[in-house]
Amino acid sequence: MMDSNIIKKLEEIVGKDSLTTREEDLHCYSFDGTGKAYLPEVVAYPQNTEQVSNIMKLANEYNFAVVPRGAGSGMTGGAVPLKGGLVMAMSKLNRILEIDVDNQIAVVEPGVVTGDLQKEVKKVGLSYPPDPASLKYCTIGGNAAECAGGPSAVKYGVTKDFILGLEVVLPSGEILHTGARTEKSVTGYDLTRLFVGSEGTLGIITKIFARLLPLPVHKETFLVESTSLKAATEMVAKILNANITPRTLEYMDKTAISIVRDKLTNPPPETVEAMLLIELDGEETAVLAQTERMKALFAGLEDFTIKHAQTEEEVNDMWQARRSISPSTFNLRPNKISEDVAVPRSRIPELVEYTEKLAKEYGLIILTFGHAGDGNIHVNMMLDRSDIKQAMAGKKAVDLLFKHAVKLQGTLSGEHGIGISKAPYLTFELDETTIKVMKSLKQLFDPNNILNPGKIFPQTAE
Numbered sequence: 323m324m325d326s327n328i329i330k331k332l333e334e335i336v337g338k339d340s341l342t343t344r345e346e347d348l349h350c351y352s353f354d355g356t357g358k359a360y361l362p363e364v365v366a367y368p369q370n371t372e373q374v375s376n377i378m379k380l381a382n383e384y385n386f387a388v389v390p391r392g393a394g395s396g397m398t399g400g401a402v403p404l405k406g407g408l409v410m411a412m413s414k415l416n417r418i419l420e421i422d423v424d425n426q427i428a429v430v431e432p433g434v435v436t437g438d439l440q441k442e443v444k445k446v447g448l449s450y451p452p453d454p455a456s457l458k459y460c461t462i463g464g465n466a467a468e469c470a471g472g473p474s475a476v477k478y479g480v481t482k483d484f485i486l487g488l489e490v491v492l493p494s495g496e497i498l499h500t501g502a503r504t505e506k507s508v509t510g511y512d513l514t515r516l517f518v519g520s521e522g523t524l525g526i527i528t529k530i531f532a533r534l535l536p537l538p539v540h541k542e543t544f545l546v547e548s549t550s551l552k553a554a555t556e557m558v559a560k561i562l563n564a565n566i567t568p569r570t571l572e573y574m575d576k577t578a579i580s581i582v583r584d585k586l587t588n589p590p591p592e593t594v595e596a597m598l599l600i601e602l603d604g605e606e607t608a609v610l611a612q613t614e615r616m617k618a619l620f621a622g623l624e625d626f627t628i629k630h631a632q633t634e635e636e637v638n639d640m641w642q643a644r645r646s647i648s649p650s651t652f653n654l655r656p657n658k659i660s661e662d663v664a665v666p667r668s669r670i671p672e673l674v675e676y677t678e679k680l681a682k683e684y685g686l687i688i689l690t691f692g693h694a695g696d697g698n699i700h701v702n703m704m705l706d707r708s709d710i711k712q713a714m715a716g717k718k719a720v721d722l723l724f725k726h727a728v729k730l731q732g733t734l735s736g737e738h739g740i741g742i743s744k745a746p747y748l749t750f751e752l753d754e755t756t757i758k759v760m761k762s763l764k765q766l767f768d769p770n771n772i773l774n775p776g777k778i779f780p781q782t783a784e
């Protein structure tokens with residue numbers, strides 16, 4: 323429990339206006355995208371690195387939990403204050419400190435909204451490619467902590483590929499600097515990559531040196547309809563092996579299509595079993611050459627119809643349908659189990675076939691869609707939790723899905739992280755030695771277990 327003495331000390335660190343213990347405020351910081359909720363005892367809004375450091379020193383002295391929080395859009399409970407304590411909201415650390423055009427680097431604070439950074443760098447002809455679907459509200463700090471990805475990962479990579487260095491406050495309050503302001507640096511261990519994806523359990527990121535790229539000058543967009551689910555999923559690896567480097571290669575199955583049909587000006591015929599949304603970008607001549615290669619790949623295949631967008635409205639129409647899948651799922655059933663397993667892309671057909679089997683056996687509605695180009699398939703199981711049979715079936719199906727993804731040489735999570743939701747399944751993928759090494763890193767950085775406790779590792783094994 324945090325007594326008034328601790329609250330007073332916290333007020334001295336961040337200022338009275340940057341702290342709240344009002345219950346109505348605490349509720350706003352109790353949950354994330356999973357809907358799981360635990361109340362913190364206090365929320366603090368530090369305005370600089372020194373304040374973050376002083377909070378951590380105090381947390382060590384008085385032994386209270388600290389949970390860093392960006393926008394709270396995480397999908398695995400990472401920002402949920404499972405053990406109460408203090409939520410450290412990064413919303414006042416939200417400045418773009420520098421855009422260095424010559425070196426194509428942005429220096430930003432963690433609370434900057436990803437989409438805002440993208441807009442700012444675009445003004446000077448640059449791009450920050452990682453594009454999670456939540457980019458209008460999620461933060462760069464949250465993206466770094468989760469190693470977020472998006473549709474463009476198939477060509478450009480994910481957040482870890484765009485972070486050159488970090489400023490991090492360790493659980494002890496010490497301030498660490500990782501990486502360098504250069505494209506290359508191999509001085510010592512790669513601590514940047516250790517913190518990226520560490521889900522706020524090893525340190526608090528207070529500054530990010532982000533890598534930027536020139537804006538691509540040309541783009542072509544295609545929607546491919548297929549009357550065969552198997553042929554569509556098999557086509558993913560074939561496209562990438564045909565010397566085509568799409569910026570995005572998204573997939574949606576028949577159920578996903580059925581809930582977004584009304585978003586398409588020209589919806590596909592009912593016989594369509596799956597669609598691929600493909601975008602090429604880069605220099606115009608290269609994009610046009612790849613366009614020809616792609617059309618040649620589909621030519622004469624009777625399972626496929628390829629639609630090439632001719633106007634910006636058509637492009638928006640295609641993307642609107644893709645982006646509407648997630649919110650539209652609730653038209654099917656009131657509750658959702660949303661998983662983001664990834665498998666080697668040649669094994670997507672087997673994964674999708676398995677989800678169909680699970681749906682039949684367990685009486686669930688399962689839809690699959692997502693970033694097929696990098697093998698990251700969103701598996702959404704729709705159910706009504708008030709029906710105990712469906713709730714149990716959902717739990718069993720998740721268990722089997724994870725086991726099968728690992729069997730296919732895949733992974734539990736392509737981009738959402740482990741947090742609380744997937745912690746019970748960690749041993750499905752990682753062996754004892756790996757978990758032991760990871761836990762000893764946590765112990766090294768955070769011997770008092772005050773930073774985001776209860777995450778990643780199965781609770782019983784903590």
Ligand SMILES: Cc1cc2nc3c(=O)[nH]c(=O)nc-3n(C[C@H](O)[C@H](O)[C@H](O)COP(=O)(O)OP(=O)(O)OC[C@H]3O[C@@H](n4cnc5c(N)ncnc54)[C@H](O)[C@@H]3O)c2cc1C
Binds near residue numbers: 396400462467
């Ligand atoms: C509709 C929707 C669509 C989504 N689409 C995608 C997608 O396409 N791709 C994808 O990867 N994810 C997606 N997500 C998940 C989520 O948006 C990402 O995980 C995102 O990176 C979380 O950012 P946030 O600012 O909301 O972080 P939060 O949810 O606040 O926190 C996430 C984790 O980061 C930690 N953290 C936050 N800030 C810091 C910091 N400064 N230092 C250390 N740790 C910190 C927290 O403790 C927590 O563990 C989606 C979520 C929603 C709701």
